[in-house]
Amino acid sequence: MKTIIFFFIFIGCYTLYNSSEKAYLSDSFSLQKWIQSNRFFTKITGVILLLIGLFLSIAFFGLSAGIITWIVATSLFLSLIILITPLRVINHVSLTVLYMLTFLIEFFF
DSSP states (O other), X not given: OHHHHHHHHHHHHHHHHHTOSSSOOOOOSHHHHHHXXXXXXXXXXXXXXXXXXXXXXXXXXXXXXXXXXXXXXHHHHHHHHHHHGGGTOOOHHHHHHHHHHHHHHHHHO
């Protein structure tokens, strides 16, 4: 459940980052091209994904711990996205493998 919560928060932060006009944008992935061309819809989608992550976090951790966890995860993901995305160190394949691995570890343990 934690992996799903963090996935929603990460995707929400990433869509909001890619819909920004001031950010360093790359169009190496077709989803990024679509996100950058539909900025208004992407911003709404990013906020909805962040709210879904907030509600799931509150449901899983409780009210105060869920809000604190969401704030910490959101600030962590935003800072990592802003720092690492321009370097092009991590791509969508490595992130998919990382999330699948953490989901399997969480599922079995």
